[in-house]
Amino acid sequence: MNNLLRCLVCLPVFTALLLGSSACLAASAAAAPGTTGPANNNSGPAIAGFRKADFGMTEAQVREAIKSDFNLPASAVTAAENVLQHTQVLSVQVPDLVPGGGTAAVSYVLGYQTHRLIEVNILWSPQIDPKITGSILYQNGESLQQYFAGEGFPPERSTGNVATPNGILLFRATDASANAVLLILSGTMTKDPKSDKSILGPTALTLAYAADPQHPDIFQLAKGSF
Secondary structure (H helix, E strand, C coil): CCHHHHHHHHHHHHHHHHHHCHHHHHHHHHHCCCCCCCCCCCCCCCCCEECCEECCCCHHHHHHHHHHHHCCCHHHCEEEEECCCCEEEEEEEEECCCCCCCEEEEEEEECCCCCCEEEEEEEECCCCCCCCCHHHHHHHHHHHHHHHHCCCCCHHHEECCEEECCEEEEEEEECCCCCEEEEEEEEEEEECCCCCCEEEEEEEEEEEEECCCCCCCCCCCCCCCC
16 A cells, blocks of 8 residues: 555544544634634534535445546546544545645545445645645645635634644534534644744645534444443
8 A cells, every 4th residue: 555545544534533522622612712602593504525525425426426526537536445444435636626736635435334425535735746835735724714714604613723733723613413624734833943933834734524523433442342
């Protein structure tokens, strides 16, 4: 297995941990200005999947969605198994998903029990496209952050610009069905000797869509089994 494929297969584990960290993200949201308050009548947009790939689709339907969305042949789709979560991952590389933003790796995760689409992860990284620089990652992240901020998610179910140990949570929101979208810029933090402030050197940008990430359809050992 090459390094790219290994990265794609491991990616759903990474995003599942982020999307499932409800206590951490809830605390971040409470600390962020303008992200708390009573619920209102605005249910906000639904998070149903990515483009024509809707949550609940079968593998065949996801493959058709990929073909329709990106006009790519079946041979462009790579299939692999996430051995930890026992999920199937279909991956494809897509150039200029964000115009001028380089090639992104898009992975579609099919659930352990249902074998239907539960998660879509999009990764921009120099590992995927050597032409991608830190500046491009910043630009892609800012463009996507502005896009999602304008989608109308209620403030009590969204947050952003939250520092994490390995980067910045640019945006996170959930819909009325508990589906989630997350945008995170990852990298290494260094100290600016002039200002003594921490500076992020970005190495990857991840956009993830997940169906009810608090109850993911992945293999998990039953409580009390050991």
